[in-house]
Amino acid sequence: MGLFSDTRYLFVRYLKKLIRNPILLFFSLFQPIIFLLLFTQLLGRFSSIPGFTEATGAASYAIFATAGILLQNAFGSALQSGTSIVADIDSGFLQKMLVTPVNRYAILLGRLLSDAFRVAVQSIIIIALSFLPFVGVTYVTGVPGVLLVLFIIAFFGLAWSGISLAIGMKTRSSETVFAIGGFITFPLLFLSTALVPLSFQPEWIQTISKFNPISYAVDAVRVLMISGYDWSTILQAFGVIGLVGLITLSATVYQFRKVVK
């Protein structure tokens, strides 16, 4: 009972903090939205390269890239997650919680769930914008497909916020969390199938792409948009995200136990 109710109270606390600082939401949405509205237009003629439609099944570059941008958003905001725990350590709020009988794991779980929720909210905004005529995304799988996409993205965000939380607790520095987040976002994004189809990539990038967890998540979102319920791709994505999550959340729990003692 303690774990469940304490998690709920802490989830609500983080949510209130998020809603009362809308500027944060705006800033983390800014980049993916620029990508969605400008970058896809800039590379609009990419889709007329022979073989593009055969390789991707997408009628336009914007439709192809939206899946990647959705994951970029999840990835980017999950990597900021560690800054909030640093703030709680620095202000002494974490200690204030620790001298009460509050369930220790609720502190972590409330944080993770609110991160996943935040990613889902941001994704809904991006999905809504991707329905604009000049982006033109549609989902062959309809509303259930959109919900499944949201679930995949939130799950993906949850897995990656683990790494950020672990770094935050280890270094106790928001700057470091931001720097590492910013440092790895683009390399990992560019070395995946997020923005360029696999067969169009140079061979060495293809090799990395095939092992990049982002590629798996992007491919699953993409099939739900373009081709339908391709369960082998979807389940593979869940498997890979689950594996990433297991590693990052183990690191988080390990660091958290050191903080809580």
Next chain:
Amino acid sequence: MAEIISVSDLVLVYSDGTKAVDGISFSIKKGEFFGFLGPNGAGKSTTIKILTTLLKKTSGTVTVAGHDVNSGASDIRKLIGVQSQETTVDGDLTGRENLMLQGHFQQMSGEVLKNRVNELLRLVGLESAADKRARNYSGGMKKRLDLASALVHKPQLLFLDEPTTGLDPQSRNAIWAYLERLNKEDGITIFLTTQYLEEADRLCRRLAIIDFGKIVASGTPMELKQEIGADSIKIALENCERDKTRAKELLESLEGVSEVVYVGPEECLNVFAKKAGPLVADIVRAFDSSEIRLLSVTFSSPTLDDVFLRHTGRSIRTEELVKAPSQMPGGRR
């Protein structure tokens, strides 16, 4: 009366080898108002962290509210209220929301919690600001909110780590008045640390003076002051650095002087004596026949600063400026 805290031979060594608490023993009875007085870095906060289950002791025995701090940590947490040295309110939440959240942490809910929160807002005079975000509160308001959040579950034992550090005199007086009421009217046992002499003197019925992780003296403020000899005489010299040794010898040779302590280049010497009145004339006469020139002779009843000076050879006031080393995770102790 039963003991609510008992500590014996407590030692805490940080991982870098710093011995922050060096074998202290004390006990506090139910209903007492007890204080730790000492400069920054003396080991006050470290002791509080151990008593409030935040930090694991290196050795010794510590019992709080009938539970061992190691095996009974979760039982202790239900019974104690803690206000840490830094004010920790969530600025994004309103005052009321801060208290509600703290109540939830203490497993309270519903009408009981709502009523308790209203009661506390009234107690600390934050009713009119209750639904404003705590970010916009003044320093004194935040401290009061923090104090209220430590009280939400009606703890029998309250730990306050430097509750008024950094506050203006008016806010400090307000906090003192709440604390006295809590102790007298509600019978809450209070353990407070402070580096302010006035605070220890006014609030604590019993106190321990702590320095470099050791308790150097303990008793009621009155006892401590009497113990060092009834009075003290502060002596300033025209050239303190040059004459201090000779002046000290001269003073020590006078009848009725129990101790002479060097304070610093400004205040120079402090003479402790059972009866200072007649001694003042002797001192002036003695200096008159030597070539040491007096600047001033001030007679005063002993303060806790004199007590600290007597036991440590240093003045607590000059220590306030020394920055405490930080090696706690998070840079605090």
